[in-house]
Amino acid sequence: MICPDSFKGSLQSFEASQAIGSGLEKASTSFTIIEKPLADGGEGTVESIVRATGGQIIEKEVSGPLGEKVKAKMGLLPDGTCVIELAQAAGLPQVPPQKRNPRFTTTYGVGELLKEAILRKCPRIVLGIGGSATCDGGTGALQALGMRFKDAEGRELQGIGDNLPKIHSIDQSAFLKAEGIEILIACDVENPLYGPQGASYVYAPQKGASPEDVQYLDQGLKHWARLIHQETGISVDNLKGAGAAGGIGAALHAFLGARIVKGIELIAQLVGLEEAIKDADLVISGEGKFDQQTLFGKVIHGVMKYCQKFGKPLIVLAGKIEWEQLSQELPEGILAAFSIASGPISEQEAMQKASFLLEKVAFNLGRILCLGRENNEKNTF
Known part of the structure; x- marks a missing residue:
């Protein structure tokens, strides 16, 4: 096998x-x-699961990490499950090395893919979040689903890492809910949202952040965690995996009820890995x-x-x-x-x-x- x-x-x-x-x-x-073939939520997740289950791949044009248009693949499985890769819409390889800085990249395109799955009424959405170029706390994805962020003067803010410390209020009046849909986030790390082991300090330097950027983003994520608790009553401060992919797990957990699970365990279940190994000689x-x-x-x-x-x-x-x-x-x-x-x-x-x-x-x-x-x-x- x-x-x-x-x-x-x-x-x-x-x-x-x-x-x-x-x-x-x-x-x-x-x-x-x-x-x-397997994946853990990163590169190749959609392809692996679709090939193993006999599903189909569809393409959708969405916003890339810098706002440019990109074509992203989604997987539709025979049981109606939709599989999405964050890296298809907000992956680090999509950003030229000279333009890499997670203060200015967004998960907006990921939200567009989620919106497509929700509107299709898929009973379950699996989102792999490996390989991101972002550190926006998932605000870009929420914005694509209709959430609005405003500063202290009432000006609307784009969902990027640079704006995290500036968010003063949240408007959910046009936010697209995912009622009746199970959302699972495939993640292979357990880092918290902020702090020395958080999204910014551990991962932002790999995405082009300077030491000053790292401190700025960490403070922004801490502020974002307070706003999430204020808005939903849900604390994401110690949520395992919240720091993966720039914090998108924290946002989707709090506002969409998503669960963060071990990527390889989820994908193994979807492709029938355990039974295949049980029957194999080698x-x-x-x-x-x-x-x-x-x-x-x-x-x-x-x-x-x-x-x-x-x-x-x-x-x-x-x-x-x-x-x-x-x-x-x-x-x-x-x-x-x-x-x-x-x-x-x-x-x-x-x-x-x-x-x-x-x-x-x-x-x-x-x-x-x-x-x-x-x-x-x-x-x-």
């Missing part, structure tokens, strides 16, 4: 899955291969970089827990392995880990050739698995 995460910057999870499957098939036609997963962070709610960690539950061997294929620098042994539950890099090679070249390299390692792994069998198939590598 093949269930990798994306190899960020080079392969989406379904492309990685196809490469591994192709390598195994070239090694031997005797394998029965099941592919379930499980192969992978990601771009296999290191200590892998065990903090990411895809491989989720896969590993199911493998441990059913006593199944797990092999990890990765672009870069840094585990041996951190520990003498692999985590319990992982049989082996292999880098796909073949000899001295730059990271850029490895990323460009990722599909070929992954297929080649899978081929060699397949040959080892077939050791002792009669196999006259031609060696194609």
Whole structure:
């Protein structure tokens, strides 16, 4: 059973899955291969779930993180569930490096996608919030749903991080409710909304924020938390995961009743991962970089827990392995880990050739698995 995460910057999870499957098939036609490409709420979430469930993808033009028009994919599953990726409308790769500053980016386009799902009367919405370029506390998304923010002089404010400290009042008169709709936020971190471990201090520097910007945004998020409590009676100060994606989880939890859940656990449920692992003889997963962070709610960690539950061997294929620098042994539950890099090679070249390299390692792994069998198939590598 093949269930990798994306190899960020080079392969989406379904492309990685196809490469591994192709390598195994070239090694031997005797394998029965099941592919379930995965994600944890970030890049590739829509594609992974739609491919695994037989759903369909639709495109909608929405506002990007800087207000420009972008085309974003949404997934509609057979049971009516709508799957949305924040990164499709507010992703960091959509912002040129020289323009990156989370004080001036918005989740407005994410709100437009949510609005589409609500108007379609989807019974459940799954929102993956990985890979954001934003730190607007979700105000952009709320604005797209009809909420209005005003400063002390009554002037309307755009939903961006820069305006968080300026919000004096909130107008919900035209806000689109999501009554009767279950909203689940797929998230792989537990950071709070503000403070030393919050959205601004931990993630804003990666999105282009200076030390001064970080302090400004943190104060803005703290002010926003007070306003949320004042408006709804709901405290988001200690909400786990509220600090992910610039704080959008806090806003959607308070105003739409959204629940923040572990991304890999939710997606595993949607694609039937547990049953597939239970029936497998061997499980192969992978990601771009296999290191200590892998065990903090990411895809491989989720896969590993199911493998441990059913006593199944797990092999990890990765672009870069840094585990041996951190520990003498692999985590319990992982049989082996292999880098796909073949000899001295730059990271850029490895990323460009990722599909070929992954297929080649899978081929060699397949040959080892077939050791002792009669196999006259031609060696194609």
